[in-house]
Amino acid sequence: MTPMTKMPLLSAVLGMVATVAIGANHVDPAVTAAIKARQSHMQLLAFNLGTLGGMAQGKIEYDAEKAQVAASNLATLSSVDFSPYFVVGSSNADVSETRALPAMWEVPEGVLAALAQLQAATAGMADSAGGGLEGLQAAMSPLGGACGACHQAYRAPAN
Protein backbone atom coordinates (compact mmCIF):
# COMPACT_ATOMS: atom_id res chain seq x y z
CA MET A 1 0.00 0.00 0.00
CA THR A 2 1.43 3.36 -0.96
CA PRO A 3 1.16 6.26 1.43
CA MET A 4 -1.44 7.86 -0.84
CA THR A 5 -3.76 4.86 -1.11
CA LYS A 6 -6.01 5.97 1.70
CA MET A 7 -6.24 9.59 0.54
CA PRO A 8 -9.88 9.22 -0.59
CA LEU A 9 -10.77 8.50 3.04
CA LEU A 10 -9.58 11.98 3.87
CA SER A 11 -11.74 13.74 1.33
CA ALA A 12 -14.83 13.73 3.54
CA VAL A 13 -12.87 15.17 6.44
CA LEU A 14 -11.15 17.79 4.33
CA GLY A 15 -14.55 18.59 2.89
CA MET A 16 -15.64 19.69 6.38
CA VAL A 17 -12.98 22.39 6.29
CA ALA A 18 -14.01 23.50 2.82
CA THR A 19 -17.66 23.65 3.89
CA VAL A 20 -16.80 26.24 6.48
CA ALA A 21 -16.01 28.74 3.76
CA ILE A 22 -19.37 28.42 2.01
CA GLY A 23 -21.56 31.41 2.73
CA ALA A 24 -18.63 33.64 3.63
CA ASN A 25 -18.31 35.52 0.35
CA HIS A 26 -15.25 37.68 -0.20
CA VAL A 27 -13.45 36.26 2.85
CA ASP A 28 -10.29 34.19 2.44
CA PRO A 29 -11.32 30.58 3.14
CA ALA A 30 -8.24 30.21 5.36
CA VAL A 31 -9.47 33.13 7.49
CA THR A 32 -12.94 31.67 7.76
CA ALA A 33 -11.57 28.23 8.65
CA ALA A 34 -9.33 29.72 11.35
CA ILE A 35 -12.21 31.69 12.87
CA LYS A 36 -14.44 28.64 12.85
CA ALA A 37 -11.67 26.58 14.47
CA ARG A 38 -11.00 29.02 17.29
CA GLN A 39 -14.72 29.39 17.96
CA SER A 40 -14.95 25.59 18.09
CA HIS A 41 -12.05 25.55 20.53
CA MET A 42 -13.76 28.15 22.73
CA GLN A 43 -16.91 26.04 22.56
CA LEU A 44 -14.97 23.09 23.99
CA LEU A 45 -13.52 25.21 26.78
CA ALA A 46 -17.05 26.42 27.57
CA PHE A 47 -18.41 22.86 27.48
CA ASN A 48 -16.00 21.64 30.14
CA LEU A 49 -16.25 24.87 32.11
CA GLY A 50 -20.02 24.45 32.05
CA THR A 51 -19.69 21.14 33.89
CA LEU A 52 -17.30 22.57 36.48
CA GLY A 53 -19.18 25.84 36.89
CA GLY A 54 -22.47 24.00 37.24
CA MET A 55 -21.01 21.88 40.03
CA ALA A 56 -19.41 24.92 41.71
CA GLN A 57 -22.76 26.71 41.70
CA GLY A 58 -24.71 23.67 42.88
CA LYS A 59 -26.70 23.41 39.65
CA ILE A 60 -25.08 20.07 38.82
CA GLU A 61 -24.46 17.48 41.53
CA TYR A 62 -20.75 17.19 42.33
CA ASP A 63 -19.26 14.02 40.85
CA ALA A 64 -15.53 13.60 41.45
CA GLU A 65 -14.91 11.51 38.34
CA LYS A 66 -16.84 13.79 35.98
CA ALA A 67 -15.23 16.85 37.53
CA GLN A 68 -11.78 15.37 37.03
CA VAL A 69 -12.46 14.48 33.39
CA ALA A 70 -13.75 17.99 32.66
CA ALA A 71 -10.79 19.60 34.44
CA SER A 72 -8.19 17.38 32.77
CA ASN A 73 -9.77 17.99 29.38
CA LEU A 74 -9.72 21.73 30.04
CA ALA A 75 -6.00 21.55 30.85
CA THR A 76 -5.31 19.46 27.75
CA LEU A 77 -7.27 21.83 25.53
CA SER A 78 -5.36 24.78 26.99
CA SER A 79 -2.07 23.15 26.01
CA VAL A 80 -2.95 23.26 22.30
CA ASP A 81 -0.85 25.69 20.25
CA PHE A 82 -3.38 28.40 19.39
CA SER A 83 -1.23 30.16 16.78
CA PRO A 84 -2.87 28.57 13.68
CA TYR A 85 -6.24 29.94 14.85
CA PHE A 86 -5.10 33.55 14.69
CA VAL A 87 -4.05 34.08 11.10
CA VAL A 88 -3.33 37.64 10.01
CA GLY A 89 -6.45 39.27 8.63
CA SER A 90 -8.92 37.56 10.97
CA SER A 91 -9.62 40.30 13.53
CA ASN A 92 -12.94 42.10 13.86
CA ALA A 93 -11.36 44.99 11.97
CA ASP A 94 -10.94 42.65 8.99
CA VAL A 95 -14.07 40.48 8.98
CA SER A 96 -17.48 40.54 10.61
CA GLU A 97 -17.67 36.92 11.80
CA THR A 98 -15.44 37.47 14.83
CA ARG A 99 -15.14 39.49 18.01
CA ALA A 100 -11.34 39.10 18.16
CA LEU A 101 -9.82 42.55 18.60
CA PRO A 102 -6.76 43.73 16.63
CA ALA A 103 -4.95 43.90 20.00
CA MET A 104 -4.67 40.10 19.71
CA TRP A 105 -2.11 40.63 16.97
CA GLU A 106 -0.63 43.88 18.23
CA VAL A 107 0.28 42.75 21.74
CA PRO A 108 1.67 39.22 21.38
CA GLU A 109 3.41 39.33 24.74
CA GLY A 110 0.07 40.14 26.36
CA VAL A 111 -1.60 37.22 24.60
CA LEU A 112 1.14 34.85 25.69
CA ALA A 113 0.76 36.08 29.27
CA ALA A 114 -3.00 35.55 29.10
CA LEU A 115 -2.44 32.05 27.73
CA ALA A 116 0.02 31.28 30.53
CA GLN A 117 -2.60 32.49 33.02
CA LEU A 118 -5.15 30.14 31.46
CA GLN A 119 -2.74 27.21 31.54
CA ALA A 120 -1.88 27.86 35.19
CA ALA A 121 -5.56 28.14 36.12
CA THR A 122 -6.55 24.96 34.28
CA ALA A 123 -3.61 23.09 35.81
CA GLY A 124 -4.83 24.24 39.23
CA MET A 125 -8.33 23.05 38.42
CA ALA A 126 -7.01 19.69 37.20
CA ASP A 127 -5.13 19.31 40.50
CA SER A 128 -8.22 20.14 42.58
CA ALA A 129 -11.46 19.26 40.84
CA GLY A 130 -11.47 15.54 41.63
CA GLY A 131 -10.65 16.02 45.29
CA GLY A 132 -13.91 17.53 46.48
CA LEU A 133 -16.34 20.35 45.84
CA GLU A 134 -14.51 22.91 47.97
CA GLY A 135 -11.30 22.49 46.01
CA LEU A 136 -13.19 22.77 42.75
CA GLN A 137 -14.85 25.97 43.93
CA ALA A 138 -11.55 27.46 45.04
CA ALA A 139 -9.97 26.67 41.66
CA MET A 140 -12.87 28.34 39.86
CA SER A 141 -11.84 31.83 40.91
CA PRO A 142 -8.46 31.95 39.09
CA LEU A 143 -10.01 30.10 36.15
CA GLY A 144 -12.85 32.59 35.80
CA GLY A 145 -10.28 35.34 36.19
CA ALA A 146 -8.17 33.96 33.35
CA CYS A 147 -11.19 33.67 31.03
CA GLY A 148 -12.43 37.13 31.89
CA ALA A 149 -9.08 38.90 31.66
CA CYS A 150 -8.37 37.56 28.18
CA HIS A 151 -11.87 38.28 26.91
CA GLN A 152 -11.76 41.80 28.30
CA ALA A 153 -8.44 42.57 26.61
CA TYR A 154 -8.85 40.75 23.29
CA ARG A 155 -12.54 40.22 22.57
CA ALA A 156 -15.09 42.87 21.64
CA PRO A 157 -18.27 42.95 23.76
CA ALA A 158 -21.27 41.12 22.30
CA ASN A 159 -23.59 43.35 20.30
Add this chain to the structure above:
Amino acid sequence: MTPMTKMPLLSAVLGMVATVAIGANHVDPAVTAAIKARQSHMQLLAFNLGTLGGMAQGKIEYDAEKAQVAASNLATLSSVDFSPYFVVGSSNADVSETRALPAMWEVPEGVLAALAQLQAATAGMADSAGGGLEGLQAAMSPLGGACGACHQAYRAPAN
Protein backbone atom coordinates in the same frame (compact mmCIF):
# COMPACT_ATOMS: atom_id res chain seq x y z
CA MET B 1 -11.74 37.34 47.95
CA THR B 2 -14.03 34.34 48.27
CA PRO B 3 -13.90 31.58 45.69
CA MET B 4 -17.26 32.74 44.35
CA THR B 5 -16.34 36.40 43.83
CA LYS B 6 -15.40 35.99 40.18
CA MET B 7 -18.43 33.90 39.29
CA PRO B 8 -20.04 36.70 37.25
CA LEU B 9 -17.06 36.46 34.89
CA LEU B 10 -18.14 32.94 34.12
CA SER B 11 -21.69 33.80 33.22
CA ALA B 12 -20.85 34.88 29.68
CA VAL B 13 -18.94 31.67 29.08
CA LEU B 14 -21.61 29.47 30.60
CA GLY B 15 -24.10 31.38 28.49
CA MET B 16 -22.36 30.02 25.39
CA VAL B 17 -23.28 26.50 26.48
CA ALA B 18 -26.87 27.48 27.21
CA THR B 19 -27.14 29.20 23.83
CA VAL B 20 -26.44 25.91 22.10
CA ALA B 21 -29.77 24.58 23.28
CA ILE B 22 -31.82 27.41 21.81
CA GLY B 23 -33.66 26.27 18.73
CA ALA B 24 -33.48 22.62 19.70
CA ASN B 25 -36.97 22.19 21.09
CA HIS B 26 -37.80 19.02 22.99
CA VAL B 27 -34.15 17.94 23.18
CA ASP B 28 -32.39 17.74 26.54
CA PRO B 29 -30.01 20.74 26.64
CA ALA B 30 -27.27 18.43 27.92
CA VAL B 31 -27.69 16.25 24.82
CA THR B 32 -27.57 19.26 22.52
CA ALA B 33 -24.49 20.65 24.30
CA ALA B 34 -22.70 17.30 24.03
CA ILE B 35 -23.48 17.01 20.32
CA LYS B 36 -22.30 20.57 19.71
CA ALA B 37 -19.11 19.86 21.67
CA ARG B 38 -18.21 16.69 19.78
CA GLN B 39 -18.92 18.38 16.46
CA SER B 40 -16.65 21.24 17.57
CA HIS B 41 -13.98 18.69 18.46
CA MET B 42 -14.29 17.03 15.04
CA GLN B 43 -14.03 20.49 13.47
CA LEU B 44 -10.69 20.98 15.24
CA LEU B 45 -9.40 17.60 14.08
CA ALA B 46 -10.46 18.51 10.53
CA PHE B 47 -8.82 21.93 10.79
CA ASN B 48 -5.42 20.45 11.63
CA LEU B 49 -5.88 17.55 9.23
CA GLY B 50 -6.70 20.09 6.53
CA THR B 51 -3.27 21.66 6.97
CA LEU B 52 -1.49 18.30 6.89
CA GLY B 53 -3.61 16.86 4.08
CA GLY B 54 -3.14 20.02 2.03
CA MET B 55 0.62 19.71 2.37
CA ALA B 56 0.55 15.97 1.62
CA GLN B 57 -1.41 16.63 -1.56
CA GLY B 58 0.75 19.57 -2.63
CA LYS B 59 -2.10 22.08 -2.30
CA ILE B 60 -0.32 23.86 0.56
CA GLU B 61 3.43 24.42 0.49
CA TYR B 62 5.21 22.19 2.99
CA ASP B 63 6.35 24.13 6.03
CA ALA B 64 8.05 22.05 8.72
CA GLU B 65 7.06 24.29 11.61
CA LYS B 66 3.42 24.60 10.61
CA ALA B 67 3.23 20.88 9.91
CA GLN B 68 4.65 20.11 13.34
CA VAL B 69 2.22 22.44 15.10
CA ALA B 70 -0.75 20.89 13.28
CA ALA B 71 0.46 17.36 14.01
CA SER B 72 1.19 18.05 17.67
CA ASN B 73 -2.18 19.73 18.09
CA LEU B 74 -3.85 16.74 16.46
CA ALA B 75 -2.13 14.41 18.91
CA THR B 76 -3.09 16.62 21.86
CA LEU B 77 -6.70 16.83 20.72
CA SER B 78 -6.80 13.05 20.35
CA SER B 79 -5.71 12.64 23.98
CA VAL B 80 -8.84 14.38 25.27
CA ASP B 81 -11.26 12.10 27.12
CA PHE B 82 -14.19 11.93 24.69
CA SER B 83 -16.64 10.31 27.12
CA PRO B 84 -18.51 13.52 28.11
CA TYR B 85 -19.32 14.09 24.44
CA PHE B 86 -21.27 10.85 24.12
CA VAL B 87 -24.03 11.12 26.66
CA VAL B 88 -26.76 8.50 26.56
CA GLY B 89 -29.62 9.61 24.35
CA SER B 90 -27.49 11.46 21.80
CA SER B 91 -27.33 8.99 18.91
CA ASN B 92 -29.04 9.51 15.57
CA ALA B 93 -31.75 7.13 16.78
CA ASP B 94 -32.53 9.66 19.53
CA VAL B 95 -32.09 13.08 17.91
CA SER B 96 -31.82 14.45 14.40
CA GLU B 97 -28.83 16.79 14.90
CA THR B 98 -26.26 14.01 14.77
CA ARG B 99 -24.93 11.24 12.58
CA ALA B 100 -23.56 9.24 15.54
CA LEU B 101 -24.84 5.66 15.23
CA PRO B 102 -26.20 3.71 18.22
CA ALA B 103 -23.25 1.33 17.71
CA MET B 104 -21.15 4.04 19.42
CA TRP B 105 -22.88 3.12 22.69
CA GLU B 106 -23.44 -0.55 21.98
CA VAL B 107 -19.83 -1.52 21.16
CA PRO B 108 -17.66 0.37 23.69
CA GLU B 109 -14.67 -1.92 23.13
CA GLY B 110 -14.83 -1.12 19.43
CA VAL B 111 -14.92 2.60 20.14
CA LEU B 112 -11.95 2.34 22.47
CA ALA B 113 -10.03 0.40 19.82
CA ALA B 114 -10.87 3.07 17.23
CA LEU B 115 -9.72 5.77 19.62
CA ALA B 116 -6.46 3.89 20.26
CA GLN B 117 -5.98 3.67 16.49
CA LEU B 118 -6.49 7.44 16.21
CA GLN B 119 -4.05 8.12 19.04
CA ALA B 120 -1.40 5.85 17.49
CA ALA B 121 -1.85 7.47 14.09
CA THR B 122 -1.67 11.03 15.44
CA ALA B 123 1.40 10.12 17.51
CA GLY B 124 2.99 8.79 14.34
CA MET B 125 2.14 11.99 12.52
CA ALA B 126 3.54 14.10 15.36
CA ASP B 127 6.78 12.10 15.13
CA SER B 128 7.05 12.57 11.38
CA ALA B 129 5.35 15.74 10.15
CA GLY B 130 8.14 18.17 11.05
CA GLY B 131 10.88 16.06 9.50
CA GLY B 132 10.03 16.43 5.85
CA LEU B 133 7.21 16.04 3.35
CA GLU B 134 7.83 12.35 2.67
CA GLY B 135 7.45 11.46 6.34
CA LEU B 136 4.29 13.52 6.56
CA GLN B 137 2.85 11.76 3.52
CA ALA B 138 3.72 8.33 4.92
CA ALA B 139 2.04 9.17 8.24
CA MET B 140 -1.11 10.30 6.42
CA SER B 141 -2.07 6.78 5.41
CA PRO B 142 -2.63 5.36 8.92
CA LEU B 143 -4.19 8.65 9.99
CA GLY B 144 -6.68 8.61 7.12
CA GLY B 145 -7.31 4.97 7.91
CA ALA B 146 -8.10 5.76 11.54
CA CYS B 147 -10.51 8.56 10.60
CA GLY B 148 -12.23 6.47 7.96
CA ALA B 149 -12.53 3.29 10.01
CA CYS B 150 -14.21 5.09 12.91
CA HIS B 151 -16.55 7.06 10.67
CA GLN B 152 -17.52 3.94 8.76
CA ALA B 153 -18.36 2.05 11.94
CA TYR B 154 -19.93 4.76 14.06
CA ARG B 155 -21.19 7.57 11.83
CA ALA B 156 -24.12 7.47 9.44
CA PRO B 157 -23.43 8.54 5.84
CA ALA B 158 -24.27 12.14 5.00
CA ASN B 159 -27.73 12.59 3.51
